Amino acid sequence: MTTTFPTVPAELPRTLAALRESGFVRRSVREEIRANLEERLASGRPLTSAVLGYEDTVLPQLETALLAGHDIILLGERGQAKTRMIRSLVELLDEWLPVVEGTEVRDDPFAPLSVYAQALVAERGDETPLAWVHRSQRFAEKLASPDTSMADLIGEVDPIKVAGGLYLDDPRALSFGLVPKSNRGIFAINEMPDLSERIQVGLLNVLEERDVQIRGHLVRLELDLLVVATANPEDYTNRGRLITPLKDRFGSQIRTHYPYEIATEMAVVRQESRLPRADRPIEVPWFIEDIVSRVSHVARQSHVVSQRSGVSVRLSIANFETVVASALRRSLRTGDATIVPRVSDLAAMVQSTQGKIEFDTMDDADSDQVIAALISLAVRQSFLEHVVLEEAGDIVAAFASEAIVHTGDDLADQAYLDVLAVMPALDAAARRVAGPGASDGVVVAAAEFVLEGLHLTKRLAKDASGARALYRSRNH
16 A cells, blocks of 8 residues: 655745745754644644543643653553554644755754765755655654564664675664654654563663664764653553663653543544445444443453453444444345344444453353353443333233243344334333434334343343344243
């Protein structure tokens, strides 16, 4: 996949002399970010609109750190939008940045760092050719791993250049790593504790003195960059894998978190989920959204789920997509007019939950039952919190005459509508839960929700096999 960048505007200066005449004012990365953030805050715009649930917690801390000009480390479990926040910082950079043409380290035309750029400016003077870098190109990201080397991050002597006739101690024989190439931009390193301690030591100068040393070369690059890192609190605090001197170099440490509210989790799911394209409308009832989001919250409070590894928001997104896909699969077989997930489709979430949560006290063989229990608890909580059934007694009484209702992820809407036609109490309750003007598919889904809620509150019995179920009176 080829990444395309915006075309450089024709009116931008192309030589050092033209840049001077344009009135361009050079400033550091931190000054750029601070000035652009000040303008954004003064105009009432948020730092980023790509992250939800951090408006009153994380984002104010991040804004303060950027205004202070700090390097930042974000601490949080997986799936807390740390990387997304870091990437959004690119929008705080100036749109275009002038550099010496042909440079590897984005040399400032007024203060070149590399031997190449210094020689070019000395030779060409005011006629030094310039290139322009878009802000989207001024972000470099590295996922840390134990095998990350100093050559990857800082640089190495290039044997090809040496073979071409350069001496080992010639600065032109150097091949720069990702950090020097991030000069005048933002350098992000994810899961920083996974770096070996030897590599972490190599980053100390970058964070404090802003220079790099390569293989003993007497090379000093006064780098201008903002460093942002992420870490899991378990690695950071308990295992001590981030060395103390490196922790001390970060100006601000900010703790991220999972969404506090079900509504926030639902908003993230709506924003991030990728629903399948279909030849008929997709309608997701409010209670299905609530249940899917609630499953993650229930898991985050469960004593059998490992809270050290976290329960990512990606779990909610994957579960939502799976439930909708299950409804799509049914509609393709039954020909229903709309694609509407039901409670019976929630059984499909087992496959998307497996692998996304870890258990503390049991074998993986028991995980299906635990996940099913988490889903049932989420359904029960949603039912008790949102549904008031005036007809509960009438619905239960209808089952007393040995009536039974079959449900399942393979039944057409019409099978449910036939049941509702002879059970007016259930029909009235389902339509109220579904909401005014609801389609038949949503009414059917609401009927399943009501039946499952009555079962989980011990007013109806249920015989289940996978996604199929039979609801009956508890007295039979």
